[in-house]
Amino acid sequence: MSGRDVVLGRVRRALADVPRDESPDDVPVARDYATTHSPADAVETLAENLADYRALVHRADAAALPGLIARLLAERGSRSVVTPPGLPPEWLSGTPEDVRRVADAADATPHDLDAVDSVVTGCALAIAETGTIVLDGGPDQGRRRITLVPDHHICVVRVPDQVVDSVPRALPLLVPDRPLTWISGPSATSDIELDRVEGVHGPRTLEVVLVRA
Amino acid sequence: MVGTYLGMPAFPEAARDAVRDERLRSNLTHATHTIRDKRAKAVAELPDWGRLRAAGAAIKDRTLRHLDHYLERLEESVTAAGGQVHWAADAREANRIVTRLVRETGEEEVVKVKSMATQEIGLNAALTAAGIRANETDLAELIVQLGDDLPSHILVPAIHRNRGEIRDIFAERMADWGRPAPEGLTDSPRDLAEAARLHLRQKFLNAKVGVSGANFMVAETGTMVVVESEGNGRMCLTLPETLISVVGIEKVVPTWRDLEVFLQLLPRSSTAERMNPYTSMWTGTTEGDGPRTFHLVLLDNGRTDTLADTVGRQALRCIRCSACLNVCPVYERAGGHAYGSAYPGPIGAILTPQLRGVASELDASLPYASSLCGACYEVCPVAIDIPEALVHLRERVVEGGEVTVRGTRTTVRPARGHAAERAAMRASRWALDHPGVLRAGQRVAGRARRLAPRRLPGPGRAWTDTRDIPALPAESFRDWWRRTREKPTRESGNGTKGAGR
Numbered sequence: 272m273s274g275r276d277v278v279l280g281r282v283r284r285a286l287a288d289v290p291r292d293e294s295p296d297d298v299p300v301a302r303d304y305a306t307t308h309s310p311a312d313a314v315e316t317l318a319e320n321l322a323d324y325r326a327l328v329h330r331a332d333a334a335a336l337p338g339l340i341a342r343l344l345a346e347r348g349s350r351s352v353v354t355p356p357g358l359p360p361e362w363l364s365g366t367p368e369d370v371r372r373v374a375d376a377a378d379a380t381p382h383d384l385d386a387v388d389s390v391v392t393g394c395a396l397a398i399a400e401t402g403t404i405v406l407d408g409g410p411d412q413g414r415r416r417i418t419l420v421p422d423h424h425i426c427v428v429r430v431p432d433q434v435v436d437s438v439p440r441a442l443p444l445l446v447p448d449r450p451l452t453w454i455s456g457p458s459a460t461s462d463i464e465l466d467r468v469e470g471v472h473g474p475r476t477l478e479v480v481l482v483r484a
Numbered sequence: 485m486v487g488t489y490l491g492m493p494a495f496p497e498a499a500r501d502a503v504r505d506e507r508l509r510s511n512l513t514h515a516t517h518t519i520r521d522k523r524a525k526a527v528a529e530l531p532d533w534g535r536l537r538a539a540g541a542a543i544k545d546r547t548l549r550h551l552d553h554y555l556e557r558l559e560e561s562v563t564a565a566g567g568q569v570h571w572a573a574d575a576r577e578a579n580r581i582v583t584r585l586v587r588e589t590g591e592e593e594v595v596k597v598k599s600m601a602t603q604e605i606g607l608n609a610a611l612t613a614a615g616i617r618a619n620e621t622d623l624a625e626l627i628v629q630l631g632d633d634l635p636s637h638i639l640v641p642a643i644h645r646n647r648g649e650i651r652d653i654f655a656e657r658m659a660d661w662g663r664p665a666p667e668g669l670t671d672s673p674r675d676l677a678e679a680a681r682l683h684l685r686q687k688f689l690n691a692k693v694g695v696s697g698a699n700f701m702v703a704e705t706g707t708m709v710v711v712e713s714e715g716n717g718r719m720c721l722t723l724p725e726t727l728i729s730v731v732g733i734e735k736v737v738p739t740w741r742d743l744e745v746f747l748q749l750l751p752r753s754s755t756a757e758r759m760n761p762y763t764s765m766w767t768g769t770t771e772g773d774g775p776r777t778f779h780l781v782l783l784d785n786g787r788t789d790t791l792a793d794t795v796g797r798q799a800l801r802c803i804r805c806s807a808c809l810n811v812c813p814v815y816e817r818a819g820g821h822a823y824g825s826a827y828p829g830p831i832g833a834i835l836t837p838q839l840r841g842v843a844s845e846l847d848a849s850l851p852y853a854s855s856l857c858g859a860c861y862e863v864c865p866v867a868i869d870i871p872e873a874l875v876h877l878r879e880r881v882v883e884g885g886e887v888t889v890r891g892t893r894t895t896v897r898p899a900r901g902h903a904a905e906r907a908a909m910r911a912s913r914w915a916l917d918h919p920g921v922l923r924a925g926q927r928v929a930g931r932a933r934r935l936a937p938r939r940l941p942g943p944g945r946a947w948t949d950t951r952d953i954p955a956l957p958a959e960s961f962r963d964w965w966r967r968t969r970e971k972p973t974r975e976s977g978n979g980t981k982g983a984g985r
């Protein structure tokens with residue numbers, strides 16, 4: 272007998288107490304919890320919660336965005352930046368040409384990416400109540416590894432359009448068969464005597480730019 | 485990994501050693517109290533917590549009652565998305581499958597993200613025996629692995645180590661596994677985390693095979709979910725060419741929408757955060773992004789035996805948040821190792837004996853590693869009635885009865901007169917002999933009243949065998965005294981740390 276038959280057979284015998292005509296939907300699940308906790312101002316709540324988990328939050332309007340990104344890269348001393356294929360070109364239009372642009376290429380190795388200082392991306396959406404940005408590999412976000420290996424991530428969120436209140440509001444907007452990365456502040460560990468240390472693996476610095484259209 | 489849970493002493497002996505270890509105790513007390521208070525705050529932010537908790541329990545119940553349906557559905561979805569599904573009836577089978585899959589890649593090294601399922605089946609030892617090196621990449625697991633040690637807490641496996649010990653372990657052992665610790669490494673957590681980052685970086689960048697578990701698997705879509713903090717999970721799930729995930733069959737949830745409940749319950753219960761830093765979700769494979777090959781190994785290893793017990797079944801709802809450990813007065817004093825399995829604390833006390841049967845002294849003593857104070861139930865985000873399951877398992881130890889072992893119904897004999905019973909009695913006495921535990925234990929009777937056992941379980945049984953259980957007052961004397969003479973404690977549902985500590 273295959274492992275599959277053994278396990279499924281055991282499951283069925285174990286469930287002998289479940290009436291044969293019971294269907295999964297016969298087991299009630301009350302969904303009377305809140306779909307949003309209604310933050311008064313979702314964008315403000317997002318900013319607060321991001322900052323609470325040590326993301327650096329900036330604000331700009333569309334015109335000021337290229338200048339802001341250029342400044343953030345310069346302050347960090349970045350000499351190179353990975354760009355996903357669909358990044359709006361104007362976002363980096365203020366950044367000097369001597370900051371090397373590195374394409375998100377299929378044949379780039381993790382070692383190649385490790386030599387790059389920063390990455391700039393957009394996002395799929397952001398969740399106010401939890402201070403989360405979600406990436407779904409869209410054209411302005413690229414492969415998962417480009418937001419993982421470089422040590423500095425600048426993520427642009429269009430507000431208020433891309434901001435939802437809550438997790439229950441976010442899930443229906445996301446497509447499950449895309450690879451999704453939910454990011455709530457830079458990585459952290461409390462493994463040593465529960466002292467929180469921000470920045471273990473992944474980008475140790477996360478900068479989120481809230482852009483008003 | 486050298487450490488093993490096999491041959492561990494029964495709970496009371498192991499717990500006694502832990503209590504003598506002052507440093508371990510103070511680490512544990514500090515850690516559990518810190519997390520406990522933060523959790524209470526994170527939970528209080530959501531006024532609908534009780535309803536989320538009920539929904540979480542209900543979704544898990546729905547899944548468990550129709551587990552065959554959802555597993556088949558999951559297999560279909562994962563396969564359609566380009567993944568390969570394997571089924572393992574027990575630990576040996578799972579280890580054999582993973583070893584074969586790694587061998588087929590031609591690689592001799594894998595990177596691992598913390599997974600209790602692989603800890604449970606002893607995967608690292610099996611891979612080592614096959615000449616494959618398994619590199620743990622969670623900071624705590626790294627500390628444990630470099631120290632030839634065993635994890636002691638679900639969430640913070642190295643909770644029993646303080647910074648000085650961790651510095652020494654890194655300085656002495658990192659070189660054996662790869663990049664050595666930097667010269668002059670201090671014991672500041674920031675420096676230690678940096679040393680781990682550098683040490684592991686090389687491994688991630690070169691990794692060809694990743695091994696993980698998963699927190700949730702969505703039957704409807706075939707999506708796997710891993711919730712983490714450090715980013716080592718993303719590294720292991722994204723950079724290798726081959727990804728192998730070993731996941732217990734109870735981790736399946738029916739629909740994508742169900743994640744809206746668990747992604748609210750888990751982070752707040754576990755790390756006391758609104759959301760953990762990183763959550764990865766993937767469905768099969770994605771052209772040009774991440775591993776080209778994805779294997780899902782579905783693990784039984786005693787879960788179907790647990791499922792067969794209509795009372796014990798609820799243990800399979802567990803989402804491994806560890807909240808029950810942090811409020812448990814017995815865990816706080818005994819430490820995680822005393823539980824002798826990958827699953828410490830209250831959940832371990834009900835899960836381990838069911839996954840493994842209560843044949844050994846250790847497993848028979850586990851259901852007694854509790855004062856039945858009920859704090860674990862109060863904090864459990866999926867409302868597992870751990871005291872109820874404990875009482876039930878005690879009855880089984882003492883009275884024997886029908887159980888399912890490896891899929892076959894058998895009758896276990898009562899432990900009376902056997903070493904197992906003596907171990908159980910000692911565990912019980914141990915719990916009752918410790919003042920802090922006892923205080924909490926005063927609520928035993930209160931709870932037991934609701935549970936209405938036919939007999940007092942365990943040591944009380946000999947006494948009740950010849951007498952009817954006397955009508956207990958609706959409130960224990962001590963509860964009444966506290967209610968009427970003392971100020972109410974700040975937090976309800978957890979009277980373990982009030983006056984008279």
Ligand code: SF4
Pocket residue numbers: 753801802803804805806807808809831860863864865866867868
């Ligand atoms: S039993 Fe409940 S509280 Fe304990 S780890 Fe599992 S889900 Fe968390």
